Every structure is written in C-alpha cells, then in structure tokens.
Amino acid sequence: MMKSLSASVLLMLLYGFGNPAMAWFFASDIKSDEEVILFPTTAHYDSEQALWHVPVHGWIFERETGSIWRSALASAFIRGLGITDDLASQTLFRERASMFLVDSERNKRLTVRVGGRRVTAKKSGADGHFHTVVTLPLDEVDPYESNGWLDISLVMPEGDGRSFAGRVQLVSRTGVSVISDIDDTVKVTNVLDKRAVVENTFLKPFAVVPGMEKAYARWAEQGAAFHYVSSSPWQLYPALAAFFHDVGLPPGSFHLKTYRVQDGTFFDLFASPFDSKVARVSQILAQFPQRKFVLVGDSGEKDPEVYAAIYGKHGEQVLHIYIRNVTGEDADAARYVETFQNVPREHWSVFEEPETLRSVAVPVSQP
Secondary structure, eight states: OOGOOOOOHHHHHHHHOOOOOGGGGOOOOOOTEEEEEEEEEEEEEEETTTEEEEEEEEEEEEEEOOOOHOOOHHHHHHHHHTOOHHHTTTTHHHHHTTSSSSOOOOOOOOOOEEEEEEEEOOOTTTEEEEEEEEEEEHHGGGGGEEEEEEEEEEOOOOTOOOEEEOOOOOEESEEEEEEEEBBTTTBOOTOHHHHHIIIIIIOOOOOBBBBHHHHHHHHHHTOOOEEEEEEGGGGGGGHHHHHHHHTTTTOEEEEOOOOOOSOGGGGTTOOOOOHHHHHHHHHHHHOOOTEEEEEEEEESSSSSHHHHHHHHHHHGGGEEEEOOOOOOTTTTTTHHHHHHTTGGGGGGEEESTTTHHHOOOOOOOOO
8 A cells, every 4th residue: 555655645654744844845724815924033043052042923814805804893993993984984093903803713734934944833823923943053044135135935835926025033042132122112102092093093094103223223223123012913914014113213122912802892902911011022042141131111001010020039130110291290209219129220210302312332242
C-alpha cells in the first residue's frame, strides 16, 4: 500500500500538516473573499543560541455586508453607540465601524514567509487571530533586514495574486525602549467622556496630542525602540497605523486588546483591565531583561497604577515613568502619593505639556 502513495502524501503522513518543516508545502488556507492583517510585533535575539525569535501575529476575516445577521449586528452596534442614522451613513463612520462587523474566520491555517523561510502558524481562534514564533539564525535575517525591521508576508494560494504583508521590529538585547499608551497619551480620545469617546473614535479624524509626535521622534532619533500597549481594540489597528504614519509617530510593535461586538457592550471597548495591561507590559520587559524602559501614559484611567505595579516587579529596568495629566491632578495629589509610594520620586513625573519630554535628556543610549 505504501508504494501506491504519492510522495506528497507520504510527506504529509510523516511530518503532519502542522509541522513548520513542511510549511513550504502548504499555501495559506484563505479564500478570495477573506483578508488578513499582519500586525507589527517585536523580535528578540538570543545570543547564547545565536537565534532571532520572531513572533508572527495576524487576523483573518471576511467582510459580510449582505447577511441578515450582520445587518442586525450593525444595527445593534449603531444603537449601542448612540449614533443617529445620518451620522452612521457618513463615510468615516462606515470605515471605522466596518472592522467591528467583519466575520472573523476560525480554524484557518495560514503560512507566512519570514525572511527566506515559510512557516505555518497555529490555526486561527474564534476571534480570527493566529500566532506563531519563528526562530531564525542571523544569516537568515540579515539579508532581509531593513532599518531594524524584518518584512513578512502571507504565502498565497496558487492563482491568488493578492498580497498581505507586515513587519517585525528587530530589537537588540540592550538599549532603551519606550512603552507608550495610545488613547489620551498620544491620541486625543477623552476616555472620561463617553460621548467624546464615540465622536473621537468613529466620527472625527484622529488627532495627535500636540507635541507628542515631536517628543517621540526625538527619542527615536536617539535610538529608542517603541512598543504601544493600549486598551484600544485590534479592530482600530488599520486606522491607528495610518494615523501614526500621517502624524509622524515612530513605528513600533502594537499590543492591543481583543474585543468582539457580540461579547460585550461598546463601552467595554476602551475599558482598561488592570491585570491584563500589567501582564502585557511585564511580558515585554521579561522578553528583554537587559534593556531599560521608559513608561509613558496618562492619568485618565489606570496607567499610573499599572506602571507603579510594573516598577514593583521590574524596578531595575524602569528608567522613568511619565504620566500626562488629563485629570487636573498635580504630582502632590493623594492619588500619586499613594500609587507611587514605593517608586523613588526621581523615577516618575506628571507632565502637562509634551514639550517637557522633548527637553528631558532621556538616556536612550545604554552601554
């Protein structure tokens, strides 16, 4: 019987469909009406093994605008936002809201080209997200590296001429990284006002907090890497990426929140669960134990408390905590006295104007 099997079937039996060594054999399981976003991640280098560990994170979905169920979901979403029909018909609203109403595809097996290698990720989950980590030696990364980034792309089925591409940030073992919140830290959202959140998220062009792009650009020029950890949902990533590019905020890895419309209310969108944000920030610091970090957030929700908890766990890595004041509380307020009681005063600041950050000599170059 074995002699009658083709070579391709034998290979599948021997290695299995999910074996990375067989990724060259399989194109991605993607239909012509499905799309993929490959999110920017951060790779780290293991000097002992001389290997780059390159995480891949993507999302596969289908835009089902014609189904009855999708129309009902859209109506419920619009009502939940308190949006009138005339506002819901505006182009900007339709563009932003559409990403919350796509049909995420589960159990899809996607193959990604990372450098010169093809690797198949684990099957996508119920939310359509898929992940894998690729280990590559230096000689498989260097030819494809460009300005500290590694291009990746989806391996498409034969005859499908579309292209879905992304990038991975290559971050060295030492140096300085900036971990930044997004809403009300670099982008005007006004999360303390529910009506303003709706308007600033769905009805108005995104607006940068004036001066933050210049402060971050200065740090980037000095060699800092950036990681944006936010309670914004992944559905906003395409709009956020375009906004970052347009206003000149430095590129970096994104660490956003998983959210499904059918699983909660709109106002869960920007809820900032303390434990999950601490875990996401801690994971980045643990990934780079020899790097130093500057943590930047705002006072609107839990950033001071999150960063104080991070300092308690990783104080030796935290150079400074900067909190943008959006609540009118100065550094002597009871909230900060209590929150930062175990953080040395020289390691945290509350600022009003981003110009303050530009004038600070942040030691982004470490020996």
